[in-house]
Amino acid sequence: MQVEGDSMRKKILLAVFVLFMLASPVFFRLLGDNYSLPGREVYSFLLHKSAWGIPFAGNIISNVPLFILLFLPLVVVLFSFLLLNLILNELGMKHDFRVVFLVVLSLSPLAQSLAFFAGVNMIVFPVFLLGFLFLLKKRVVLGSALLVFASFLSPAQALVSVLVVFVVKKYWFDDRRLNFVAGLIGGIFLVFHSGFLFSLPDVFANIDFSDFFSEFGSFFGFGIFEIFLAGFGFFSLLRFRKDYSLVIYLFSGILILSFFIVGLRIYSLLIISFLNALIICEIFKRKWHVAVLKNLVLLTIFCGLLFASMSHAITLSKAEPSSKFVQGLTVLSDKKPGVVLTLQEYGDFVEFYSGKLPVVRGESVSSGLFSDYLNMFYSSDFSETLKLMKKYGVRYVIITPEMKNGKVWKKDGEGLVFLVEYDKHFKKLIENEGVAVWEVQYEE
């Protein structure tokens, strides 16, 4: 009875720790009085409801209150952790290993990002895990259906689903239906995601090494320390190379490809956490000559993972849009109609919070429009700026400190910043901690 109570207490403690680590970015964001949804993907989803290729899902999610939507990714990731625990249990992993794996996973910066940003992964990841779990339980039809569904949503997912089907077939059970499933997912990949293949040369050519590490400011990167630790885990895994060579090749392949393909990083996260758990368990079980060194090494590993995680949580909590920016946009919502000139990447925020259209948004903009957009920012000639503003019906200008500090201009007093300050045609509507909203007053 006592043992059962201790076990339950440990489980509760583990759940609280995991919840705290994953919820910390949202928690820090709310502490900073920012109640807006972070990231751009979710706004694109809410504004253009057929995004992600799931029309009905868009309609459902757009009716969910924003405050609940802020916590939805966290709930989904917690559910995914539960599924992962069941999968590892099904694969015969011991309880201690599963605990270490879940702790390490919750300490990963990328896991925090998944629990913070609402996006397509919110659907793909749990569906994939559920499909994998059903396959392990030999529920071929249900498992395959879920993997096929997930494969429609993302090319990286389709790739991983095929590989998972092969692994299940080789190590778990051989079923001829699995050949058909692999072929079907392969077909989906070629038909629906062929553009992905054509974009690969560009992806490989434009690799940004710093994008892979959270310490360099990447939202979807790994901590340097966890990658380093995983390196040791990989050497430890090589002991099993005779029996699990396919798994080792797959792990290596996915890890290398995820340098280039962001969509694969979620699976690299699982692999890296698995390797980290492996080496931590090994360090723990090893017979040490100097006991204090064992404790110091384990403490260093824990601190290394924890510090990277907390630091990433603070970075994440400051993700755009800022509360001041949203306040500025809310002021605009009551004003008369007109187009808003601001940074391209703020486009969806502007439309969502102010109900007004931005001059440009999204990635694909015609070269003529983009050239005019840049001229409006950089030209010091008011007559030219005014002509362009009239052409696009610009009535409001929003300038943030980030725009002044490198995103658009390099110093104060350049181009449009100078004009809005000194020209009588611009009337300041609001300025809040550097975020300024200006109204353009055209001469009748």
Next chain:
Amino acid sequence: MGRNRNYFVVPLVLFVVLLAVRLFFAFQTPFLDGASYQHLVKAGEIVHKGVFANPVFYYLLSVVLFFSKNVFVVKVFSNLFFVLVNVLVYFIALRLSKSRLFSAISALISGLLPVYFSNTFNLVSPLSLGLFLFFFNIFAYLNSEKKGWVNVYIISFIVFSFTHWLVILYVLGLAVYHLITRLEGIRKKGVELELSFFSVFFGLWAQVLVSKGLLFSLGLRLFSFNIPGVLWSSYFPAYSLPEVMSLLGVVPFFTGLYVIYKYSFERRGKGISFITSFILVAAALFFFRLLLVNLALIVLGLLFCVFLARWFSDFKVFARRAKVAGFLNVLVVFIVLIALLVVPVSVYFSFSRLKDSSQYEDIFDAVEWIKANTPEDAVILALPQEGSFVSYFSGRDVVITDDFLKFQDIDERLDDVYRIYKTRFETEAIGLLDKYDVSYILFSDAAKKKFGMDSLSYAVGKCLNVVHEDGGLVYFKDPGCKLRVIR
């Protein structure tokens, strides 16, 4: 007891002799090596601004500065660590060669190596403590099987991890050591693996922790030390082999290579493999430009000197076998004399460094004037190599210094600074001066020489006036002069 006393006599004599020689040269000038002033500025700031990358040395230096700001005290403080490095070379060499005489010769030569002596005798930098801890950790690791040394190692390694980037070289060296011993089938004690595990994890974590801000702001540029493109060649000069040999000393260079070859292919030696690992890593980092050239050569030179003692011991055995033992002393003296050819080279390079320091003497008057006559919030424009000096003595902010890691936009900033000096157009200069809120420009003799001008060519209007002339021209920019777009 008598044996123990003798054990410390040789290193004590070495310490006194080398310290005396270093201080003799260091005291020739009241100024420091150019790179020192940025560290003095940091040590002054650390109390107010808190912890930054690798802070241990700065805390120690700030304590020294608290008691005395006298430059000679600071020189003694720094040189103490640099000399202790040579003492550690003695002890490590003694462990590998078992010969006090040869270890003392090696340590003496290591202290007089041109690349080490000339670059460090007048330098105040975390490198002094970093190098000391690097060699101390090597020594402690080699003694790890002895009682008490594990704890000493743990403490010194923790301090080392927060002192200097050299800890990265150290942990990489440990990793290579384990790889080499595994490939060669050399048996190691269990405690060695455990210490290595601890060092690798702790060292890396500590460096990620203290460099977090720099990693975030500079990204991958941190690995090239954020050195501006135009200055790259002065920080990574392409030395020829003869130049490298003259900096490292011909004898340590060749004997070091010989020992590495001998113990890699013909014999086995755990201690030799251990030191070889650090040489390999330092050479690789040097090759890939991940270690500043002078620092790489200093590390390589000192490690080669460790091998010099071992080479002498092996040579002694060889001479006996070759039946020329009668000439052994003559041969050793002859080789030592050749090895001591490093001394004139060191003296030559050291005087050259002292001459470089004289540029600060030239601008000292101007800097004193700036301190006495400008508002505390004034921003001064000076050459990058003068920036830290001006900032340290005047207490004013400067646009650029040679502490490049401080500036995210270093290439643009340096380009702007050069343009302010070189341009003929007042409008361009005023725009750039406003960009950095500059109120005073120091136009030193070094700037005159660099740009081939006697004065700023555009400073003939109302905006810039010469307000001081001794020790370089000091220009004052009228704050009313602003660049405006008029419609």
